[in-house]
Amino acid sequence: VGELWLIDFGSSNGTFLNKRRIHHPIRLNDGDQIVIGDQTLTLRHPFAISKEYRTDLVQRTLREIENVPCWLVVTDIRGFTPLSRSMQSEDLDVLLGSWIFTCKEIIENHHGIINKYLGDGFLAYWPEAATSREEIVAVMSALKELQQRQSPEFRFVVHFGAVAMGGVASMGEESLMGEEVNLIFRLEKLASSLGQPSALSESAHTKLGELVPAHSLGEFELKGFQTKCAFFSF
Template identity: 30%
Template sequence: MDEQITVLLIDDQSIIGEAIRRMVATEPDIRFNYCSDPTQALEMAEECQPTVILQDLVMPQMEGLLLVRFLRSKDASTYNTPLIVLSSKEEATIKVKAFELGANDYLVKLPDRLELVARIRYHSKAYLNFLKRQEAEALFKAEIMRQAAYIEQVGKVTTAASDVERDVFQPDALREVSQRSDELGQLARVFTDMVKTVKNREKELTNANIQLESLLKAYGRFVPHEYLRFLRKESITDVQLGDHVSKIMAVMFSDIRSFTTISEGMTPQDNFNFVNAYLKRVSPEIRNHYGLIVKFLGDGMMAVFPDGADDALAAGVAKLKRVQEYNEHRVQNGYFPLHIGIGIHVGHMMLGMVGEESRMQGDAFSDTVNLTARLEGLTKFYGVSLLISEQALQHLSTPEKYQIRFLDRAIVKGRQEPIAVYEVLDAEMEEIRILKLQTQLDFEQGLEFYRNCDLKAAQAYFEKVLAVNSSDKTAQLYLERVAILGERGIPENWNGVWTFSEK
């Protein structure tokens, strides 16, 4: 069952309130609350505990940006609650100011119903996940404090034992009493033995805790704690063969270009050092963007992002930034720069434990996974760093924040249906990105002529692209296709789709 989403609309116009109420009325998991007086907004937010706030900018009782400031006060219960500002017009300066004050989103009212519901769900989901992380951190801190209190209590007993051993706690009287043969002497001896036993037990517990912590850290390197939480398991010992989760997720594949050629001149030890140095730099970006590394594939990796394409694409761009930084270091030390390819796709899959009872590991299965691997393989043909599928593009909450170039409709090896392929320019080096943006109109015009079978015009536009950006391998690829089609002839029912026979 979906988690409850609570919307609080702050708008002095009841007609707007009624319109938005109707937009979300058909969503069973969305509860709608309306506040017409902004001066009562904080009080109402305390009562209904919204997962997202919709707020008008123009109200007679209070200026809208001032209300944003109040809602984002550190002592307000709404400090972390997602805030979507509603305005009657698209005004950049007001939008910038709203974001500076802490707004999460900006919509011109009245927005499209589907878009509004999608944004409400997106921000609410992020907020609910934030609350879950806060709760988990609080539980973790409480457990740490409980353990600390326990060790402190054991320490007090140990102090008493130390006092006895150092003759600080009435040593002479206790020594004499211990020599007695009656119950009182027995009590003194038992007390001394008890204190010594407690001290030994504390030492054993401390060593056991150190060993357990070390063991958990070691397990975490093979089965990450995030993986356990995703499978809803408390400990590695709870994981069983066949445990899995099935849902729509984003998948990422990446690897180093020409790794076989690079590794030919290396010893096995050099290969290990090289791959580990690379993975050590880029892998943290997966965790930084709420992803799970399912497995390492030699020089590459497969990762999934349970919350979707936004996290995956942000991680992909961040990984390529780390590679650029690493390349600066490599070049300064006399090494060649690295080039990697990344493919991102979104679809339904199963993630869980596979193998047999004595040996198991995490893995993911579905056609989505296979297609993502093929998508990553296409990066070398197009000469680009980061490719996403049309499904990934459609799952982005704010695709306009990225510079995206449509490249092709292609059929990859092992599939019958074509996929639309897009390049994310944000991942490229600055000088390459500028040239591709500069030639994008000519590139798109060439694609249009290419799809419409006007090979001569298509060739002219792709040559214009290469005249400005000679390193645009995609434009070069299209010139090669134009030459092939010119030589072999254009097939009947040509729709511009190209079939790749290689991985």
């Protein structure tokens, strides 16, 4: 027996698990109460994850992981904590749901995949073989246009690198692992500290070349990385 997960893609009415509205995918357990609109459901799933399922996951992980060159985008809402304190819970839920839905449309309309929801942001990816530089530029332009609405204010970082992909799927999506995934999250934190709404890693800047005029922000030491990392705004 495998796992069951509950996901809400930004619905206006919301989905509630055990009387709490969910904002990101969450694993379900036997006896959980789910409320959707005026319908209340109780999950009956009394079986533990089987030993055979766990063994199969390990074997699949060993067999299927491969390094795939990918474009990566991480987004994050700016000042989410004070924003959440200044708004009514219902209004915040509608704002987040609308923003996530719009971002999801942008990503998927350009053949990208949202791999992980982060509460106040997400990680998206495009295998290089399935996209083009021009398509990534179109995504960047659409996100920049969305930033102009300031509803909510958010930042995003673009990176290119080889990602360990495959093995055990997470909530229906590929598991993305490795140094390049760690790097883009470090770069997002750096963008936050520099007050930059949009930024490129060195590899993304090199890959995009003349398609995206960019300004060097300098080279920075990042925790967990031995060499300094160049960073660019655009």
